[in-house]
Amino acid sequence: MTRLAVIGLGLIGGSLARALRATHGVSHIAAYDPDREQARRGIELGVIDVAAPSAAEAAHRADVVVLAVPVLHTAEAASAVKAGLAPDAILTDVGSTKVSVLEDLTRVFDGLPPRFVAAHPIAGTEKSGVAAARADLFRGHRVVLTPHASQDAQALATVRGLWESVGARVVEMDAHCHDAIFAATSHLPHVLAYAFVDMLTRLDNAADIFPNAGGGFRDFTRIASSSPEMWHDIVRANRVEVTGLLERQIGELQELLALMRDERWSELKQRFARARAARERYLPHIE
Amino acid sequence: MTRLAVIGLGLIGGSLARALRATHGVSHIAAYDPDREQARRGIELGVIDVAAPSAAEAAHRADVVVLAVPVLHTAEAASAVKAGLAPDAILTDVGSTKVSVLEDLTRVFDGLPPRFVAAHPIAGTEKSGVAAARADLFRGHRVVLTPHASQDAQALATVRGLWESVGARVVEMDAHCHDAIFAATSHLPHVLAYAFVDMLTRLDNAADIFPNAGGGFRDFTRIASSSPEMWHDIVRANRVEVTGLLERQIGELQELLALMRDERWSELKQRFARARAARERYLPHIE
Numbered sequence: 001m002t003r004l005a006v007i008g009l010g011l012i013g014g015s016l017a018r019a020l021r022a023t024h025g026v027s028h029i030a031a032y033d034p035d036r037e038q039a040r041r042g043i044e045l046g047v048i049d050v051a052a053p054s055a056a057e058a059a060h061r062a063d064v065v066v067l068a069v070p071v072l073h074t075a076e077a078a079s080a081v082k083a084g085l086a087p088d089a090i091l092t093d094v095g096s097t098k099v100s101v102l103e104d105l106t107r108v109f110d111g112l113p114p115r116f117v118a119a120h121p122i123a124g125t126e127k128s129g130v131a132a133a134r135a136d137l138f139r140g141h142r143v144v145l146t147p148h149a150s151q152d153a154q155a156l157a158t159v160r161g162l163w164e165s166v167g168a169r170v171v172e173m174d175a176h177c178h179d180a181i182f183a184a185t186s187h188l189p190h191v192l193a194y195a196f197v198d199m200l201t202r203l204d205n206a207a208d209i210f211p212n213a214g215g216g217f218r219d220f221t222r223i224a225s226s227s228p229e230m231w232h233d234i235v236r237a238n239r240v241e242v243t244g245l246l247e248r249q250i251g252e253l254q255e256l257l258a259l260m261r262d263e264r265w266s267e268l269k270q271r272f273a274r275a276r277a278a279r280e281r282y283l284p285h286i287e
Numbered sequence: 288m289t290r291l292a293v294i295g296l297g298l299i300g301g302s303l304a305r306a307l308r309a310t311h312g313v314s315h316i317a318a319y320d321p322d323r324e325q326a327r328r329g330i331e332l333g334v335i336d337v338a339a340p341s342a343a344e345a346a347h348r349a350d351v352v353v354l355a356v357p358v359l360h361t362a363e364a365a366s367a368v369k370a371g372l373a374p375d376a377i378l379t380d381v382g383s384t385k386v387s388v389l390e391d392l393t394r395v396f397d398g399l400p401p402r403f404v405a406a407h408p409i410a411g412t413e414k415s416g417v418a419a420a421r422a423d424l425f426r427g428h429r430v431v432l433t434p435h436a437s438q439d440a441q442a443l444a445t446v447r448g449l450w451e452s453v454g455a456r457v458v459e460m461d462a463h464c465h466d467a468i469f470a471a472t473s474h475l476p477h478v479l480a481y482a483f484v485d486m487l488t489r490l491d492n493a494a495d496i497f498p499n500a501g502g503g504f505r506d507f508t509r510i511a512s513s514s515p516e517m518w519h520d521i522v523r524a525n526r527v528e529v530t531g532l533l534e535r536q537i538g539e540l541q542e543l544l545a546l547m548r549d550e551r552w553s554e555l556k557q558r559f560a561r562a563r564a565a566r567e568r569y570l571p572h573i574e
Binding site: 122123124125141142144177180181182184185186188189190191192193194195196197198199200201202203205206208209210211212213214215216217218219220221222223224225226227228229231232235236239242243245246247248249250252253254256257260261265268269271272273274275276278279280281282283285 | 483485511533534543563566
């Protein structure tokens with residue numbers, strides 16, 4: 001039976017704890033969160049067994065240590081657990097960017113630890129905090145593992161098994177490939193949604209606009225209710241990919257603006273139709 | 288008991304027919320759609336009583352004639368019903384833009400008919416066609432009426448009553464104000480969603496991107512599955528407002544890009560936080 005340590009008890013860390021406990025795959029769950037209130041809530045809600053006073057103490061005697069912190073806190077969290085980590089413990093993470101995480105671990109451990117497994121569960125909601133944690137959050141969702149050159153195969157298999165045990169579908173890919181893909185499917189859309197709502201707040205008729213919003217607006221802007229801290233971290237950690245795509249998106253919008261100004265309406269309609277066709281074609285694959 | 292004519296039997300026209308029939312507020316529903324298949328399906332599904340061979344014949348002997356066509360077909364539809372319209376019949380529409388509709392009606396009737404009532408139900412889905420019509424589509428949703436200078440008060444009250452009878456909440460506002468507001472809450476978001484998906488389709492790794500999309504992507508792009516024809520019409524009919532906002536949106540994105548390039552991360556986070564706060568503040572009002 002696995003002893004689990006969760007460093008950072010938010011939506012993802014809390015949901016993984018809940019999910020693994022539900023499978024009876026873990027015998028003991030310790031957690032550390034710099035926000036004492038989160039850890040206290042975690043105990044109260046039965047998500048964890050022990051709220052450790054430090055990351056090192058949470059990691060002490062754990063078989064698997066999960067870093068579930070905002071992605072820019074990865075190095076800090078890895079440094080903090082380093083002292084408490086058993087020699088055969090597996091270290092893994094849940095970060096939304098993978099190149100930055102591998103770089104951080106390399107720096108902290110002076111080379112990538114073979115028993116570190118980089119992981120990214122493609123699940124979440126716009127909610128934050130352990131109180132929003134759900135045992136079924138990962139069921140039917142994808143988890144991307146990005147194995148590295150010094151990867152220990154047994155550690156990789158263990159982490160794969162943990163995620164599969166909570167109902168996730170595990171895929172493996174290269175970390176750079178991961179970051180390029182998720183910049184497109186997730187990181188840029190968050191920037192665009194925040195930017196759209198922020199632009200509206202700056203309009204003179206902003207107070208009239210929001211009360212007249214409907215279902216399309218609600219869905220389009222849902223991700224703009226996500227944690228600004230977390231998404232700041234993700235965008236910053238993946239800034240090369242995100243800025244590249246943002247530039248392309250600005251270019252696309254400038255093209256559409258030119259089509260409208262030049263009254264090239266049938267070309268505009270073709271763009272709309274091409275987008276719709278692509279979304280409809282891929283919709284069955286979207287989780 | 289009201290005899291209803293629906294010109295354009297799609298999602299909105301079909302849903303209004305279904306909803307009014309469910310209230311027993313109409314005794315007879317005739318419809319005309321240039322797509323014979325839609326009208327045939329309307330009969331088959333019990334949405335309408337009669338599929339008329341022309342818009343004029345559908346309008347003939349109707350008490351209320353609803354133009355439920357893509358907004359750029361308003362003038363054509365209004366011209367077509369003109370010949371069949373009884374002197375005391377009420378003419379109304381469901382268009383997503385209101386200034387263009389009032390201009391079209393002015394042109395067709397050589398001045399705005401007092402018994403024309405401009406209306407815009409804030410409801411819909413990304414689905415199209417009479418088969419997607421639902422009797423409860425408008426329940427709890429807003430309908431905006433934009434009364435004009437020559438407006439007949441009784442016609443306005445009748446149209447208000449029809450919408451209220453199907454569970455909608457009716458508000459009145461100026462047509463220009465309407466177009467500015469809905470450019471922001473609805474028209475621009477559609478352009479942005481189409482533009483985002485279209486940009487992705489043009490990336491080299493497009494085939495890898497879509498299968499890795501999750502729930503955030505699905506919601507953010509849902510409106511990109513809307514009818515390209517319908518949204519082309521709306522954007523074109525409201526091009527002054529939409530291009531103005533699109534320009535502002537491009538400016539906002541250029542500012543964010545500059546913040547990222549200059550590594551002004553705390554300012555980026557402030558923008559994200561401001562957007563989130565605005566969305567959360569107004570969320571209870573969003574339908």
